[in-house]
Amino acid sequence: MANINRTLLYLGAAACTxxxxxxxxxxxxxxxxxxxxxxxxxxxxxxxxxxxVLPMVKKWGRIWNVIGFAGTAVLVGxxxxxxxxSVRNPQLTPPGVLELAVAIEIFQISYVIITAIIIFxxx
Numbered sequence: 001m002a003n004i005n006r007t008l009l010y011l012g013a014a015a016c017t018x019x020x021x022x023x024x025x026x027x028x029x030x031x032x033x034x035x036x037x038x039x040x041x042x043x044x045x046x047x048x049x050x051x052x053v054l055p056m057v058k059k060w061g062r063i064w065n066v067i068g069f070a071g072t073a074v075l076v077g078x079x080x081x082x083x084x085x086s087v088r089n090p091q092l093t094p095p096g097v098l099e100l101a102v103a104i105e106i107f108q109i110s111y112v113i114i115t116a117i118i119i120f121x122x123x
Contacts, residue, residue: 009118014056016111017072021049023104030094045075062119069115076108 024046031038048071055064083101086093 006118009114010056010059013068013111013114013118014053016107016114017049017056017068018053020072020075020104020107020111021046021052023100023107024049027097027100030097041078045078049075056115065115065119069112069119072108072111072115076105076112079105079108 024042027042028039028046031042052068052071054060055068079101083098083105086098086101090098
């Protein structure tokens with residue numbers, strides 16, 4: 001039973017990071033006018049999160065979990081900054097970006113929590 005619960009944690013983490021990656025890639029078209037640095041950020045972070053589905057589903061090990069945890073924690077901070085700036089300057093934010101950023105934040109935080117449970121619970 002414990003293995004089934006652990007497998008569900010890995011699948012939940014994979015789903016959260018995968019959805020966050022897809023949502024990051026959805027921001028690429030609206031970021032093109034804002035500048036290449038934003039477009040690059042959304043492409044790289046989206047592809048990295050999509051890639052990170054693989055280590056979670058395949059259970060590659062603790063080091064991969066820690067790297068994913070740390071990387072996504074950084075993305076939570078960056079996405080949080082975007083959300084705060086969007087709220088401060090709503091006239092500069094393209095329609096739909098704030099909603100996507102909030103959804104990304106929810107999935108990333110969920111991934112971080114689930115991965116922390118995976119890392120810190122003993123088998």
